[in-house]
Amino acid sequence: MAGVTVPPAEVLLSKRVQEMVIADDEPPAPYICRNDQDDDVEEESIENSPVPVVNIGCFLAENWSDKESAEELKKLKLALSTWGCFQGFIIWTNIVHVQAIGHGIPTSFLDEVRQIGREFFEQPMEEKKKYAKTVTEFQGYGADPVPEEGQSLDWSDRIFLDLVPEDQRNYKFWPQNPTSFKNTLEEYTEKLKKFTETISKSMARSLNLDENCFLKQFGERAQLQARFNYYSSCKRPDLVLGLKPHADGTGYTIVLQDEVGLQMLNQGKWYTVPNNPDSLIVLMGDQMEIMSNGIFRSVVHRVVSDSKRVRISVTTFYTPEAGKEIGPEEGLTGVEAPRLYKKIKDYADIHWGYYQRGMRALHTAQLITS
Numbered sequence: 001m002a003g004v005t006v007p008p009a010e011v012l013l014s015k016r017v018q019e020m021v022i023a024d025d026e027p028p029a030p031y032i033c034r035n036d037q038d039d040d041v042e043e044e045s046i047e048n049s050p051v052p053v054v055n056i057g058c059f060l061a062e063n064w065s066d067k068e069s070a071e072e073l074k075k076l077k078l079a080l081s082t083w084g085c086f087q088g089f090i091i092w093t094n095i096v097h098v099q100a101i102g103h104g105i106p107t108s109f110l111d112e113v114r115q116i117g118r119e120f121f122e123q124p125m126e127e128k129k130k131y132a133k134t135v136t137e138f139q140g141y142g143a144d145p146v147p148e149e150g151q152s153l154d155w156s157d158r159i160f161l162d163l164v165p166e167d168q169r170n171y172k173f174w175p176q177n178p179t180s181f182k183n184t185l186e187e188y189t190e191k192l193k194k195f196t197e198t199i200s201k202s203m204a205r206s207l208n209l210d211e212n213c214f215l216k217q218f219g220e221r222a223q224l225q226a227r228f229n230y231y232s233s234c235k236r237p238d239l240v241l242g243l244k245p246h247a248d249g250t251g252y253t254i255v256l257q258d259e260v261g262l263q264m265l266n267q268g269k270w271y272t273v274p275n276n277p278d279s280l281i282v283l284m285g286d287q288m289e290i291m292s293n294g295i296f297r298s299v300v301h302r303v304v305s306d307s308k309r310v311r312i313s314v315t316t317f318y319t320p321e322a323g324k325e326i327g328p329e330e331g332l333t334g335v336e337a338p339r340l341y342k343k344i345k346d347y348a349d350i351h352w353g354y355y356q357r358g359m360r361a362l363h364t365a366q367l368i369t370s
């Protein structure tokens with residue numbers, strides 16, 4: 001974007017990506033962030049490399065002593081530690097099994113969540129703009145607040161909604177159409193509350209810690225926020241990104257997708273996460289890296305555009321309670337494993353400031369060791 005005169009944010013963000021696609025526009029300069037030649041990292045299809053699959057059905061049943069659960073806990077730790085170093089920290093959860101024991105989220109319900117997202121974005125612009133946010137707000141329909149100069153814009157449209165704590169919801173931003181939007185999202189939220197409780201306990205158990213330790217750090221008023229993303233096709237996918245490379249400032253993030261497009265960076269290579277309609281993808285954010293004293297690593301990821309394909313994803317951010325201090329679990333630090341991070345609060349806000357400048361923020365929580 002160097003040398004390009006950037007229009008004011010209100011003008012820049014008033015035209016949504018979907019509108020540009022309908023008008024058959026070339027991506028304008030503020031969206032251009034790469035070209036064919038300068039990509040210095042290799043891209044690989046995930047099919048070439050195994051992706052950790054963890055069956056959280058076992059954890060939902062809470063039969064911790066059972067052999068199958070013990071095996072899955074080992075896999076979980078491997079996925080988040082050893083695998084993280086090698087492959088990126090992703091748990092590929094197979095929830096088919098969960099259906100069988102009646103605790104989980106059936107694929108048909110995941111389809112409903114994908115569907116309300118798709119139906120919302122496929123409505124005329126005037127309907128969507130009823131839920132429009134201003135350029136500085138988070139909640140509502142539109143794009144992220146405009147980034148700092150020199151940072152490109154993402155080739156995608158979003159609607160961002162606070163879910164939990166419930167008193168933080170602002171229903172004026174919740175679409176009335178499709179009519180099932182509110183009920184479906186409320187039901188999804190309830191299921192995710194259970195899901196995050198299970199995942200947080202399982203992660204603690206996989207490290208031989210008290211199963212409630214991470215939940216305590218997240219706090220009674222831990223936050224869940226949803227972002228429905230609509231990644232339009234682009235006639236020049238080589239020039240833009242649906243979402244720029246970043247690591248999340250969350251504790252962890254749960255992604256529901258309907259198409260490929262999400263990529264993880266590992267050892268200088270981008271790996272495409274395959275599409276599996278039955279699955280949720282759980283990505284470690286910076287705050288789990290801090291709480292686990294670096295054993296679980298937060299993964300850099302991005303979303304690529306496609307010349308034909310539209311992609312919907314529903315990202316749910318699970319973040320510790322506002323104002324609550326978090327830090328490495330005591331049981332994970334000692335002579336052999338020095339404490340790597342300091343105690344910190346409201347890390348997501350610090351992260352956001354850096355994100356807008358295209359930078360990571362994890363170093364701000366690091367302890368300087370001599």
Ligand SMILES: O=C(O)CCC(=O)C(=O)O
Nearest residue numbers: 227229255262303313315
């Ligand atoms: O759309 C996706 O798959 C990922 C979205 C994401 O990384 C985010 O919202 O932070």
Ligand SMILES: [Fe+2]
Nearest residue numbers: 247248253301
């Ligand atoms: Fe992300």
